[in-house]
Amino acid sequence: MADSYTTRDDLSEKEQLLQLVGFKIGKEIFGVDILMVQEIIRSAPITYVPNSPEFVEGVINLRGSIIPVIDLRKRLNLDTASYEQEKDWILILEIGGRVTGFIVDWVTEVIKIQENSIDPPPDILVAGLQSQYIRGVCEIENTLLILLDFNRILLVDEVKKLKTVTVEQEEANVS
């Protein structure tokens, strides 16, 4: 993500316009750099993968490639109370060469913001979200837009996954 910013900086230093794909989970609005978004699909049959981490919804067949799909709400431990029925938007993102699908409540629109209007994530929790997954926040039309750090989201899930594995093993060893 950082790379794409710098390229744009080179192109037009004055404007530094950032295009984001906005999406909603519950009441919160999130944004992701449009360059990371490969496509947005609706209602693909998801195949459940047994014994996978809880937030992994399963895998989908995207024109011959098998792509894991992560439920972003579960991944970010967002409030499940405001859970709305239709979770059939899947954002297909390319993160560090890996293509992953993320289930969101709905995708809103393409949002254009100034690069310099992005503030660093506040120390306090935003919408029950740990700040480590936030790249920055930006205020548009009196609402807070949260820019997610998807690199982190995928990275940490590996760490987490590894952790559970080692814990399991230790348990097995102890017993």
Place this chain on the structure above:
Amino acid sequence: MIDLSLLEDFIEGAVESLEEMETALLELETSPDDNELLNTIFRAMHTIKGAAQFVGLEKVSALSHALEDLLDLLREGKKQATLEIIDILIQAKDRINLLVNDLESSQTEKTDVDDLIAQLGVHLSVEPAVDETEGEDVSSFLSEEDEGEDVASFLTEENEGEDVSSFLSEDDEGEDVSSFLSEEDEGEDVASFLTEESEDEDVSSLLPDIGIEQREDEASLSSDDNDDFILPEEEYDQELFGIFILQLQEKFSILNNSIAKLESADNKNELLNDIVEALESIKFSANYMAYEKLTHIYSGWIDEVLDAQESLAATGEVSFAFMNEYLLKLRSIFPQLEGIETPTEVIDTTVVEDSLLPTALIDALDIKDEENAELAFINDLVNQNEKTDELEDSDEEPAEADDLFDKLSSALDASLIEQSITSEPINEVFGALLDSTEKQREQVKAEKEKDLTLEVKTLAEVNEEAPKKAESSADLKADAKVVEEPVKPLLQKESKVDDAPTKSATPSPDKVFRKSIRVDADKIDSLMNQVGELIVDRAYFFQLATEISELQQYLKEAGLGQKDLKPVRTFAYRFSEAIISLGRTSNELQEGVMKVRMLPIAQIFNRYPRLVHDVAHTNNKKVRLEIRGEETELDKMIIEEISDPLIHMIRNAIGHGIESPEERVKAGKPETGVLLLEAFHESNHIVIEVTDDGRGIDTDRIKAKAEAIKLFSKEELDRMSDADLTRFIMMPGFSTAKEIDSTSGRGVGMDVVKKNIEKLNGTIEVESKKGVETKMRLKIPLTLAIIQALLVKVGVDSFTIPLANVEETLKVSDSDVSIMEDTEVMYLRGKTVPIFRLATLFGLQSDDKASDLDFFVVIVNTGTQKIGLMVDALIGQEEVVIKPLADYLHEQNCFSGATIIGDGRISLILDVYELVNMTTERQIKKHHEQERKSLASLENGA
């Protein structure tokens, strides 16, 4: 001065040659007198040397040149290939290998070679054992006739305009032929003359010297500067000199052109740069050839050019008169350069020499012919060949065959003579000879007289090209025909005759894989992926076909009459026809693409003789390696993957399996142990067996160790079969070795081997007879990308089980299953097999309809264990394309990948090994918990 663009090619070529050389060297150890082996080594070395010089690698070429000298001595029988010498050869080979590695990593030659060259020098200085009178005769003949210059210039001028590499390759071919000849003789005949003509230092050094010294006189007349110019009187390598001259000619013409343009041109500076570049290049090669004076002249020239360039920049005016002086000087030193300005002259001389030289040589040959038994021997072989054919098909036309063979042998003789001058015709003749021999045999069998006469005609044409030469050998054949020998040796000799020319014309069979095109592996992978997609599409079409027949049924039930249904039926029929055809084509395509990726396992097997040699040496053991089935082919990717596991297994077999010579003698076995490496195909798998006739696996020691590390209780261990116990060696950290040494003992080995093999969907089995042998058996699917699989249904999901792991499928009723230690088991032919419900393992909702009464069990086998998997239904057997899963889904999960089935849905592929591990872990866990509980209750009770 290393040419980087060529370096890559050089490295690839060198690695191949080195591998070849190593194999031959190790064989040489057992049969030091095998001339063919020496030739192979020499060829490999020669290829490396030529390429190294071409690329400009000083150390490699210096070392390989020294090696070549030593090998030459060996080949001519002047030295014996003692173990000491072979050792040096191996060392030198390793050194070149190091250099090549240097080049690969840093593009420079770092490793030092001087010590080895010095060592080689010691062996070279030993006086030759065999008298060389014949060689001297030839050289004196040449100098007397004053043909030397002609030969030299002929050799170089003939190749004018062709590049160095083609010169080299031609030379190589010629050498192959001459080595073929030297194989047939002992050193005093035409063949040896031929060999010496191209190889012997006396002759080759003579050639350039004559050329240069003659001109030198003239040179000193025309230019005072040249008074002290004498090329160093060292031994020249004729081939090297050829390259040198060729390069010089090329650069000289560049210089000539540039200098001619210089006076009038506007871009003087550019031209001067070109000149300096060309000069630098020839200076380097002169330096390489150790022509110090020449190098000196070049440096002076370069300096002057640079000065001129400077003054040109400063004043804009400068004289280039000195250029022409230098050009003149250079031309006077190298008469070969004349050709560049006066091409007509060259053509004339070439023609003259062409006709002159062969006759001279033939004269020389004729003298020898009278006492020459060896040439006759070749005829002998040819005649015997013919007789064998007659014996084989005694009722066929002997007259024609006889006739043909007469022509053949005369063609052979003719070609022998021609070969001494240029290697070009020999290949044609040999090619024709080979072809016709082959064809002739077929034809005799097929009784096709017509073609036969045609064949004779073409051969006659070949003969006409050299009728004179053919005559000279005609009487020899008469003698040869008298020889009568029994059938058996004839057959052997026939094959020998067949073999030898094959080698000169085409690469020998064991090098088949070298006749290859280098293609980026990614290209093939992407092709393979495309084929994978096609397979998926095909499955989709099959699905459609079933749907159409369902539709047909539906329409019928809906009340459509026969007449209305007819078009639908016809369409369905034609559709299925089309699908069958598509299926066939895509199958063939798939096989074809898979074959592209297939390589003979020889690729890795050939690396092992060295390994065995080294490991046996460090362990003070005597081991003979036997390799079988090295031509067996398998996927390149798998070849790479199994190389390391195999190395481990071989080290294990020698380190642990085979006993020391003393022990073996005590046990009544031959001192030398045998390690057998065998590969063969078994349906869709390749099986690789590593067998040693060593002490076998001591199950008692395994038991003791297992008990010591509290893996199982003594009672449990006593109940286990030997096979079960043997399996322990593949557990992580399990080693029965008393001490850790360099080869083994850390207990990591077999565990890693097992993991690697399982990654490839392969299995490993160990069979052992104590005191007799240990056999490790790897069974690996031929390819990784597409597998045969069984599709099963659990609830709404379908899962894919690799067919390689499926032993059988059973329909089992509830009453067949009993509970044992909290696990469901069933009896299968007297053995208990644990059963696991996939639905429970995966936390899925099972389809409950009939599952309690009758259900399907798939028995899977991991090579070491058998378990039953309970599923709702069997869907069928299909060919599936494995697609990778994201790593966090793949790790610590029992799925090795996923596949897309006909209807576009995803089916997960079971990783049976992980599954078995998981279930056994659960069992053990359960087991431990129970023990703890019972302990706790005991304590409570107390």
